[in-house]
Amino acid sequence: MAAAEIRFHDRLNDLLPPPRRGRALAHEVSRRAAIKDVIESLGVPHTEVDAILVDGLSVGFEHILAGGERVDVYPWPIAPREARHLRPVPPACPRFVLDAHLGRLARYLRLLGFDCRYRNDIGDAELAAIAEQEDRVVLTRDRPLLKRKRIQLAHLVRHEDPWRQVEEVCDEFDLYPAFAPFTRCTRCNGRLARVEKAAVAHRLEPLTRRYVEAFLECQDCGQLFWHGSHVSRMDALVERLRRRGLSRQRP
Structure with a gap:
């Protein structure tokens, strides 16, 4: 033998x-x-x-x-120059589908503006079908899932910490130039749009109605977002990622 x-x-x-x-x-x-x-x-x-x-x-x-x-x-990107590349080239702004264990990563990527399909009850067969039918990149920590033939472009997430996972995925697909923070709903993935305060005033708590003037509304689920202390923290995280992207471009 x-x-x-x-x-x-x-x-x-x-x-x-x-x-x-x-x-x-x-x-x-x-x-x-x-x-x-x-x-x-x-x-x-x-x-x-x-x-x-x-x-x-x-x-x-x-x-x-x-x-x-x-x-x-x-692996990508160190293959010899003369080699035939087997890994499909990801788009500049990829769309993702994530397995049921990556909910916090999905929310972070949505915060950065990326289209992420995610449900906490999604099964492997459905996830693979979505990836194939919608040309989405699979993100998973489930190695056997990636052996399915219909999955062509994917990344096996190595880190367990959600923030490290964000950094890992941004590095893997060079997402930094495509950041569009606060344009997607972190809850459902819908698009956010500005909405007049008067149109949503009846939905606000008294202190919010008194002190906040600018609002975003999810066009799919209706969730409201406004600039508060949590948004300031998210701004800082986005800026931290931008600096990371810039540092990777330096020789």
């Missing part, structure tokens, strides 16, 4: 058990197997892979391994 020698490069090693990181892995090929299936059997979803070289030649996920080959697997 012949074995293929497989080496995962750079951050793909994060997805391997510690003893298997940073070294060539011998994988026995007992039958003709698509390289996608072999890579995923070792714990790396295809959505994390940008290029594959087999004995120095660039191949696609459909390539069949017979055994005896040397395989190098690269």
Whole structure:
């Protein structure tokens, strides 16, 4: 039985058990197997892979391994220049769909102006269907979900802390130039629009009605937003992210 020698490069090693990181892995090929299936059997979803070289030649996920080959697997963006890129190019302002465990990340991304589909009861099959039908980027911490063939563009979120997750996703997709804060409802994802105070005065608490003049209203769910102490905190967080984006552009 012949074995293929497989080496995962750079951050793909994060997805391997510690003893298997940073070294060539011998994988026995007992039958003709698509390289996608072999890579995923070792714990790396295809959505994390940008290029594959087999004995120095660039191949696609459909390539069949017979055994005896040397395989190098690269993530975006460090693939060799001559390699065929397997990861779709994300749009400048991507739309997302998030799994049921990433509610706070969804709210942060909506705050920044990004279109995020999210429900806390969404199932894997529905999430994959939404991603395919609406050309959305999947964000998840569920590795098996990303092995579904209909999911093409996704990111396996590494961090557990929601704010670190925001930074991670902004870095991964270079979202900084596309920020449009306070244009989406953090509760339902609807668009926000300015509304006259007189039109919503009956919905306000007495102190809000007295001291606040400018309001935004969600065009879908009707939620009202106005500048308060929480908005000042969010302004500071957005500015912190903008500085992070600028620092990444410097040589």
